Amino acid sequence: MITLYHYPLSPFCRKVRLSLAEKKLEVRLVDEPYWEKPAELMRRNPAGKVPVLKIDGAVMSESAAICEYLEETRPDPALMPKDPKERAEVRRMVAWFDDGFDREVTSKLVGERLNRKVFGQGYPDSKRVKAGAARRRYHLEYMSWLLDRRRWLAGDAMSLADFAGAAHLSCLDYISDVPWQDFPLVHDWYAKVKSRPAFRPLLADAIPGSPPPRHYADLDF
């Protein structure tokens, strides 16, 4: 049995959940209050972060390493192209979301407006929320620019880049923080990813005390 230690509103965990589901791998989900640095988690991953995946008798961490492992050991269906240059582009876009987008947008909006409350860390820092909202526009514009030229974010086939991007946007959407109407290309792309069976479990997520808005799980949003 595969076990994933996760936090529902972590975009890194969501990317891994999407990969597992797309590859039709059954997984047992265990909620991990990683912000409390539980001893068991620190033993599994000294970095104190989720996701942590128990699979094939091993314990793995770092979402990029986990997704590459799934790709190498469960290549069908593929979430990476075969051509090395196209693979580099997928990896660049995954890093785009998990590094820059996360630091500039997700951590500032979801981190301040939702996680602080869940983690019991007080009120949002309004400066950071404001900075995140400002930077969000730039990223949505860049995504629109890409989607005007490509069928999917990193090329003409759906890939891990789309899962990474959709994982971040889904966390923002959970707190109604995506101005969909201003970015129709991003909306249509997200609708395609959102309607995949692999996405369904994410749409059923609900943080106690902070339920999602109604449109969050609606495929016709």
Added chain:
Amino acid sequence: MITLYHYPLSPFCRKVRLSLAEKKLEVRLVDEPYWEKPAELMRRNPAGKVPVLKIDGAVMSESAAICEYLEETRPDPALMPKDPKERAEVRRMVAWFDDGFDREVTSKLVGERLNRKVFGQGYPDSKRVKAGAARRRYHLEYMSWLLDRRRWLAGDAMSLADFAGAAHLSCLDYISDVPWQDFPLVHDWYAKVKSRPAFRPLLADAIPGSPPPRHYADLDF
């Protein structure tokens, strides 16, 4: 011809330079003042970061994507093991340095004590320097723990994980910020990596106005 746009004291660029050199690929280095966000750089990499690599008619960014590309297209000598679980461990350790170590240590010590001056951004933030120095100890202890159990950082063969770790430590060492005497296992491991021919160009780096200390290039440090 392969061209690398880089900043000499970027650990991410250093990791790529080590990979290129270990694979005996000739590269033209171009200094890129990325902090000024030059238009040419923003065109090559909208994230505005180095390294950027021109290779095989393509332009690539994100050091992890670049190193995976080099591994896929120039597999000899290998910097990644063949076994998927061992590869996951190498990727975990690379992320350990490029994510956590960088955020907690390198960006706080090299970022404040050297880069601020080079970038013309004023005086170091002494709070951040202090936080970085405190966290450095934890990381060197973890490296010692690993090196007590393994020949190299991610297993029994040298890998990209060692280049990632040595890239960060070499930047700290450039500003005399590694207490080598307190961590003999880390010292001996670094001496092994430092003595490789691939490391030589890094030891010849000198930032105008901020030359390295004498021991920096000394193999018997």
